[in-house]
Amino acid sequence: MVIDVxxxxxxxxxxxxxxxxxxxWIRNHRKQKEFGFIDFNDGTYFxxxxxxxxxxxxxxxxxxxxxxxxxxxxxxNVISSPAKGQDFEIQVEEINLLGDCPEDYPIxxxxxxxxxxxxxxxxxxxxxxxxxxxxxxxxxxxxxHKYFQQNKYVYFHxxxxxxxxxxxxxxxxxxxxxDLERVAKSGAVDYSKDFFxxxxxxxVSGQLQAETFALAYKRTYTFxxxxxxxxxxxxxxxxxxxxxxxxxxxxxxxxxxxxxxDMLKFVVKYVLDNCKEExxxxxxxxxxxxxxxxxKLVNSKFIRxxxxxxxxxxxxxPVKWEFMPEYGEDIAxxxxxxxxxxxxxxxxxxxxxxxxxxxxxxxxxxxxxxxAVDLEVPGAGELMGGSQREENYEKLVNRMNELxxxxxxxxxxxxxxxxxxxxxxxxxMGFERLLIYLTGVENIRDVIPYPRTPGNCEF
Amino acid sequence: MVIDVxxxxxxxxxxxxxxxxxxxWIRNHRKQKEFGFIDFNDGTYFxxxxxxxxxxxxxxxxxxxxxxxxxxxxxxNVISSPAKGQDFEIQVEEINLLGDCPEDYPIxxxxxxxxxxxxxxxxxxxxxxxxxxxxxxxxxxxxxHKYFQQNKYVYFHxxxxxxxxxxxxxxxxxxxxxDLERVAKSGAVDYSKDFFxxxxxxxVSGQLQAETFALAYKRTYTFxxxxxxxxxxxxxxxxxxxxxxxxxxxxxxxxxxxxxxDMLKFVVKYVLDNCKEExxxxxxxxxxxxxxxxxKLVNSKFIRxxxxxxxxxxxxxPVKWEFMPEYGEDIAxxxxxxxxxxxxxxxxxxxxxxxxxxxxxxxxxxxxxxxAVDLEVPGAGELMGGSQREENYEKLVNRMNELxxxxxxxxxxxxxxxxxxxxxxxxxMGFERLLIYLTGVENIRDVIPYPRTPGNCEF
Numbered sequence: 001m002v003i004d005v006x007x008x009x010x011x012x013x014x015x016x017x018x019x020x021x022x023x024x025w026i027r028n029h030r031k032q033k034e035f036g037f038i039d040f041n042d043g044t045y046f047x048x049x050x051x052x053x054x055x056x057x058x059x060x061x062x063x064x065x066x067x068x069x070x071x072x073x074x075x076x077n078v079i080s081s082p083a084k085g086q087d088f089e090i091q092v093e094e095i096n097l098l099g100d101c102p103e104d105y106p107i108x109x110x111x112x113x114x115x116x117x118x119x120x121x122x123x124x125x126x127x128x129x130x131x132x133x134x135x136x137x138x139x140x141x142x143x144x145h146k147y148f149q150q151n152k153y154v155y156f157h158x159x160x161x162x163x164x165x166x167x168x169x170x171x172x173x174x175x176x177x178x179d180l181e182r183v184a185k186s187g188a189v190d191y192s193k194d195f196f197x198x199x200x201x202x203x204v205s206g207q208l209q210a211e212t213f214a215l216a217y218k219r220t221y222t223f224x225x226x227x228x229x230x231x232x233x234x235x236x237x238x239x240x241x242x243x244x245x246x247x248x249x250x251x252x253x254x255x256x257x258x259x260x261x262d263m264l265k266f267v268v269k270y271v272l273d274n275c276k277e278e279x280x281x282x283x284x285x286x287x288x289x290x291x292x293x294x295x296k297l298v299n300s301k302f303i304r305x306x307x308x309x310x311x312x313x314x315x316x317x318p319v320k321w322e323f324m325p326e327y328g329e330d331i332a333x334x335x336x337x338x339x340x341x342x343x344x345x346x347x348x349x350x351x352x353x354x355x356x357x358x359x360x361x362x363x364x365x366x367x368x369x370x371x372a373v374d375l376e377v378p379g380a381g382e383l384m385g386g387s388q389r390e391e392n393y394e395k396l397v398n399r400m401n402e403l404x405x406x407x408x409x410x411x412x413x414x415x416x417x418x419x420x421x422x423x424x425x426x427x428x429m430g431f432e433r434l435l436i437y438l439t440g441v442e443n444i445r446d447v448i449p450y451p452r453t454p455g456n457c458e459f
Numbered sequence: 460m461v462i463d464v465x466x467x468x469x470x471x472x473x474x475x476x477x478x479x480x481x482x483x484w485i486r487n488h489r490k491q492k493e494f495g496f497i498d499f500n501d502g503t504y505f506x507x508x509x510x511x512x513x514x515x516x517x518x519x520x521x522x523x524x525x526x527x528x529x530x531x532x533x534x535x536n537v538i539s540s541p542a543k544g545q546d547f548e549i550q551v552e553e554i555n556l557l558g559d560c561p562e563d564y565p566i567x568x569x570x571x572x573x574x575x576x577x578x579x580x581x582x583x584x585x586x587x588x589x590x591x592x593x594x595x596x597x598x599x600x601x602x603x604h605k606y607f608q609q610n611k612y613v614y615f616h617x618x619x620x621x622x623x624x625x626x627x628x629x630x631x632x633x634x635x636x637x638d639l640e641r642v643a644k645s646g647a648v649d650y651s652k653d654f655f656x657x658x659x660x661x662x663v664s665g666q667l668q669a670e671t672f673a674l675a676y677k678r679t680y681t682f683x684x685x686x687x688x689x690x691x692x693x694x695x696x697x698x699x700x701x702x703x704x705x706x707x708x709x710x711x712x713x714x715x716x717x718x719x720x721d722m723l724k725f726v727v728k729y730v731l732d733n734c735k736e737e738x739x740x741x742x743x744x745x746x747x748x749x750x751x752x753x754x755k756l757v758n759s760k761f762i763r764x765x766x767x768x769x770x771x772x773x774x775x776x777p778v779k780w781e782f783m784p785e786y787g788e789d790i791a792x793x794x795x796x797x798x799x800x801x802x803x804x805x806x807x808x809x810x811x812x813x814x815x816x817x818x819x820x821x822x823x824x825x826x827x828x829x830x831a832v833d834l835e836v837p838g839a840g841e842l843m844g845g846s847q848r849e850e851n852y853e854k855l856v857n858r859m860n861e862l863x864x865x866x867x868x869x870x871x872x873x874x875x876x877x878x879x880x881x882x883x884x885x886x887x888m889g890f891e892r893l894l895i896y897l898t899g900v901e902n903i904r905d906v907i908p909y910p911r912t913p914g915n916c917e918f
């Protein structure tokens with residue numbers, strides 16, 4: 001029976017001194033005259049296994065010809081290893097070639113730049129760095145589902161193709177089955193002939209629809225892709241990314257922050273516990289102190305402070321700002337950084353000026369602010385944003401009118417306020433932003449298997 | 460402290476004779492002269508709670524005015540109930556109105572047609588049927604993640620926007636940021652000016668990209684949305700739906716079937732165990748015998764039989780077919796039905812004629828068939844389809860040439876066969892097809908929160 005490399009590490013005692021069969025790939029092959037070493041990895045575990053063979057094997061010459069990247073089956077004995085840094089190795093009895101690989105295989109056992117590996121995106125999960133990143137991506141995704149399901153949230157699949165533009169903002173990708181060549185020839189666009197009989201686009205958020213589930217199930221969450229057609233070529237922007245958007249009824253802004261804090265701690269702890277090898281690798285080679293940073297977060301109590309108070313602290317700070325902090329205005333990266341350092345931990349900044357926040361946020365009694373919150377974490381800035389939602393029908397409609405938004409097409413959203421509508425809150429977290437924080441990797445292109453950015457739609 | 464209705468049912472002993480606070484909605488309100496009954500549901504559990512009040516309360520007149528659909532807070536004592544079919548009820552001490560609801564609320568305590576409720580899609584999760592459906596959707600989604608994560612698969616987020624057309628088939632939605640009005644005026648389409656510098660579309664499958672992860676991690680799965688622009692208005696077609704696509708390296712067609720069978724049984728059992736109330740409801744009101752059907756599946760051993768053998772059985776069957784079964788051809792619904800009845804259980808039909816299957820499937824030595832498999836289940840027909848993937852570079856390229864497919868843009872996919880490419884297999888399952896099977900609900904529009912079908916892109 002074939003076992004996983006992961007099984008071998010997990011239950012080494014059971015396999016020690018036994019014969020095992022493994023199937024995987026050659027990461028490296030060091031040949032000497034009378035013996036050789038193969039770094040063998042089957043993708044089930046971050047670490048490789050050292051496979052050792054010598055010239056007593058009738059296959060010796062054949063094995064020595066095996067190239068890096070090839071798929072092989074190894075039959076051999078698990079023995080304790082004399083080599084430093086490993087508890088065991090495999091003494092070969094037999095190796096079978098399962099899939100060959102040519103000399104010019106792009107992934108060689110040397111340092112490749114991340115830029116090069118982005119071009120070889122379909123091969124990069126075979127390297128240590130990306131193997132670790134995408135396993136953490138998988139485990140973190142599961143941690144998110146686990147958290148919400150354990151807490152009895154209903155998972156909601158928001159529609160991706162939409163005819164309504166959530167925040168009234170955001171550049172959207174249009175979705176069409178119109179034949180553009182024909183449109184060009186005909187001289188006119190007839191949306192009644194388009195697939196849905198009207199103009200449609202890819203969603204920028206599932207929040208509004210998620211609210212309909214919150215008002216039926218009390219607690220719901222989305223976890224799915226969202227799209228922004230921003231022509232922005234920065235390290236933190238991708239045009240297709242995954243979002244988590246929970247919504248809770250009978251929950252105000254304080255309750256919202258409770259969930260944000262609890263969820264984040266759960267997910268970070270789950271990844272630390274379940275990706276030990278990967279996190280140690282990131283800590284050593286990507287961001288020194290990463291594990292300490294994350295452990296500290298798990299054990300901290302997040303600060304909760306009003307936006308107005310934050311501005312006051314910033315104004316009084318002995319710092320020469322590039323952007324002057326102002327009441328009623330947004331804060332800059334340098335301010336975020338200062339505030340998390342000032343409190344030496346994660347900070348919820350709440351009750352933001354209404355004019356810089358979205359239409360659906362709960363209007364506070366002061367007439368100036370909304371019950372919105374951003375979570376700022378040390379070393380990463382804003383990680384999540386949430387708000388209590390305006391549950392008052394008239395206030396919501398008035399706000400939309402003030403902003404010049406059309407209410408047509410959003411009657412269902414407004415009606416939620418009429419039909420047993422009550423206090424509810426929610427938040428959004430960009431999944432890739434979380435991954436950047438968890439891995440220390442800085443570029444969003446490195447935490448998405450096949451990133452879509454302006455001019456880039458490969459694979 | 461506010462508790463969930465679900466907590467009350469789960470830990471009734473703990474709460475019996477105690478005072479509790481609940482927040483939720485009024486499903487029904489029956490008023491009598493000296494007392495009244497409220498069917499109270501907070502969405503955390505399928506069942507409602509009976510809330511009882513009488514005219515000894517100073518609030519009596521106020522409470523009697525509460526309308527169906529309103530959000531309320533109930534403070535009261537849990538007492539054992541004299542009513543049939545319920546173990547307990549809540550004796551009111553106080554009720555607070557949290558969100559009012561008008562008389563013309565569309566969801567009244569009477570039978571609404573599914574057609575009507577589709578138009579009120581944003582309110583339908585507040586009804587018994589849809590509350591049950593979408594909770595099962597959530598729990599089944601989690602079961603799928605749980606199965607694959609427990610078995611150490613890496614969850615892979617396939618790209619949704621793509622410049623390559625997976626199966627060379629399938630009508631696709633185009634994704635663009637070109638201004639169509641301008642395209643119409645200019646008389647020409649210039650894709651170099653489009654967002655990605657070329658024509659892009661929504662994916663119809665993440666399989667090809669998932670294979671790149673399988674060849675790095677040994678086992679991977681996708682679970683995400685896919686899109687087909689088919690102009691098909693049937694009960695089983697939606698244009699946006701969710702798919703699960705696992706891929707396993709070092710796994711042949713037999714191993715593929717092992718996973719398909721094991722996964723399906725796990726998910727069905729998980730839903731039976733974790734959605735007892737919902738499944739009982741479906742069994743009573745949607746599909747009689749549903750729970751028996753599913754329990755039988757969990758306990759059965761799936762049959763494995765060649766397509767050729769199936770045709771033989773069909774030809775010998777004492778049935779007057781609408782479509783005559785033929786060697787080398789696809790089978791019809793009536794054939795699928797007959798075969799599952801013939802074997803009285805789920806049937807894997809394998810080794811299909813190559814001309815009716817996809818280009819990437821492993822070509823068998825007979826030169827006529829491919830190592831493909833469809834799973835047919837009693838009462839639902841085809842539930843999943845999979846295949847061993849062609850791992851031979853030349854055979855794959857030749858097949859693409861035979862079919863007149865361009866290899867350009869798929870060089871990375873072909874290269875997987877060069878670089879340690881080896882035996883691997885996978886399958887696909889439409890998530891909504893599974894839900895139709897699990898719930899007995901027949902129309903795909905009833906298992907997707909906000910379905911997208913031709914001409915329909917509401918909410």
